[in-house]
């Protein structure tokens with residue numbers, strides 16, 4: 001293209017919105033690049049030690065967790081999705097969305113709740129002892145280490161598989177399944193020969209989300225004392241303040257993530273089915289008698305384990321510690337959490353809206369831009385946190401002359417001790433959550449209103465405020481809620497990036513649990529669960545509106 | 549005065565593909581109503597989008613009222629071109645009433661002028677009682693009148709209409725055609741009307757051009773006819 005016509009294109013497309021978008025993308029990309037670049041640096045002694053004695057063990061633990069959680073969540077998620085979409089039984093409608101509720105309880109909260117319930121003094125053993133005089137081999141119930149972590153991850157993360165598989169089964173598969181039924185195949189044969197292979201892309205997509213969560217986890221694994229690459233990142237930073245080695249570990253974890261990502265793509269794409277897009281919804285078969293009761297029982301057990309039991313236990317504990325925990329300092333904690341989450345979410349939604357608006361134009365570059373800014377979601381919080389930390393420490397070093405010129409003392413850690421660092425971390429990590437919601441809003445309205453407005457004499461900024469914003473505000477609202485909830489639940493990133501003595505509901509809960517003050521942890525935990533339930537409700541409402 | 553002049557216009561959606569518009573030239577005088585005829589996919593909508601500034605041509609130039617709006621070096625934003633457009637599906641803003649839709653395009657006008665212009669436009673399309681309705685409370689034909697009034701309100705130099713009858717019942721078409729012509733002539737607007745129906749052109753336009761596919765690519769050919777009254 002000639003230079004002049006490039007200039008002409010720039011004139012059509014470039015504007016303030018673009019400039020903000022490019023800055024946003026750079027800020028998001030920088031910490032991630034920093035982590036990658038660490039690989040080309042000369043490693044230090046700590047690294048050789050870790051690699052020699054520990055890394056093998058970390059990697060093995062990580063693989064065991066990922067493998068078993070992956071298999072079990074697929075089993076549970078798909079079975080439940082199949083049951084609630086292909087069969088009708090008592091309370092099916094309730095279970096249909098109720099089975100999403102386990103997502104409202106962050107796994108680290110579930111971990112300490114279950115472990116305490118099953119301990120010698122916990123409700124299970126003491127009831128057995130006192131009511132029925134039954135003594136149980138403590139080994140049998142010991143709820144820690146890998147077994148406990150796999151249980152917790154499975155019960156509290158399976159909804160990812162469940163949601164995606166169910167949406168797929170309900171909307172896409174009816175003709176195949178009905179055909180198989182008409183051909184006289186037994187339900188089990190239909191399930192294994194038709195449903196599983198058909199739903200494979202959906203199942204793998206859901207399992208991918210679960211695996212990313214497991215790889216990012218710090219709360220559950222560190223509470224159970226399992227060493228993984230993520231916990232190692234924490235140890236090198238908090239134990240040795242060695243940011244270079246922490247970054248090197250993060251880069252390793254990053255490679256595993258990329259590996260999983262590629263594997264997921266391969267597994268998903270090898271077989272593509274051309275499903276008719278006009279397919280009608282699957283009509284469930286009515287179950288009666290024993291099968292109906294069994295289906296009901298199965299859903300009830302899963303929902304009890306995944307939501308009701310821990311919820312009631314936490315409520316009971318909250319009652320015990322209410323007077324002690326529910327005071328002014330708790331109120332401060334709450335407002336602190338809500339305001340930091342609200343500020344970060346507001347930044348995310350504003351930046352996401354600007355970038356999503358820019359990315360509606362047709363050339364290839366916006367596509368890359370949108371991929372860049374949403375990349376944070378598939379990267380564990382710990383990796384992003386270490387990258388942000390390194391960038392901020394570097395910034396403080398670079399700005400040191402300026403600081404001393406301003407009379408702030410010699411080389412103070414100004415930025416890297418401030419709340420700004422945490423907000424930047426949140427923004428990078430959860431940009432995708434907000435962006436995807438905003439993008440859906442823009443996709444729904446298309447470009448025609450924008451074009452109409454511009455032909456009536458309004459520039460893009462005025463068009464945005466008068467036409468687009470009113471039309472996408474529902475999408476912005478649900479994006480806000482979903483992002484806000486994710487931030488309130490987040491643990492590893494805030495642990496690494498918070499300023500000294502700064503607490504949120506999540507860090508306080510985790511601190512109580514680590515200090516074995518389990519009963520005290522109940523109230524902040526319940527608060528987090530209440531906030532998380534909001535996003536489940538939003539999910540449910542969106543689902544309902546889509547159906548209409 | 550030539551109110552619209554297009555010279556050697558060439559456009560393709562992707563570089564590798566055959567151009568949708570190929571070396572197209574055309575001009576029209578003030579107050580003319582010109583029909584553009586062509587089968588579906590022959591590039592009619594694309595031509596309108598190029599005139600409006602919603603797409604950038606690969607080659608060629610467009611002048612409106614003797615001022616360049618796009619050349620090899622220059623590009624004027626759609627909002628600064630003084631081009632009005634009635635879209636195929638009207639695109640009335642769903643969150644605004646009829647009144648607000650009409651006022652939307654009156655940017656640099658005083659308050660009193662806006663008021664009188666609103667009244668004038670509603671009278672022109674005979675929709676005075678519908679001022680406070682929302683678009684979804686109107687029938688298809690009523691929506692079309694409002695879309696027309698909205699596009700005319702800012703007094704554009706050129707009005708573009710893309711398949712204005714495609715969403716209307718066919719038994720209404722005859723009377724609507726005549727009404728549209730009388731509205732357009734009353735305002736003295738210069739108008740390009742795109743359609744695939746020769747009857748539309750014969751009822752409304754002063755002359756017409758037809759665009760057609762030749763060979764593999766979409767090549768625009770020109771054929772002029774003077775309207776016989």
Ligand SMILES: Nc1ncnc2c1ncn2[C@@H]1O[C@H](COP(=O)(O)OP(=O)(O)O)[C@@H](O)[C@H]1O
Nearest residue numbers: 561562568586587588589590591592593594595
């Ligand atoms: N956004 C687009 N991207 C690629 N090709 C397009 C796009 N819009 C239209 N086309 C193609 O350009 C040609 C002309 O389209 P259009 O101008 O809409 O035709 P008409 O309005 O005469 O039916 C068609 O072959 C169509 O497939």
Ligand SMILES: [Mg+2]
Nearest residue numbers: 592593594710
């Ligand atoms: Mg068209």
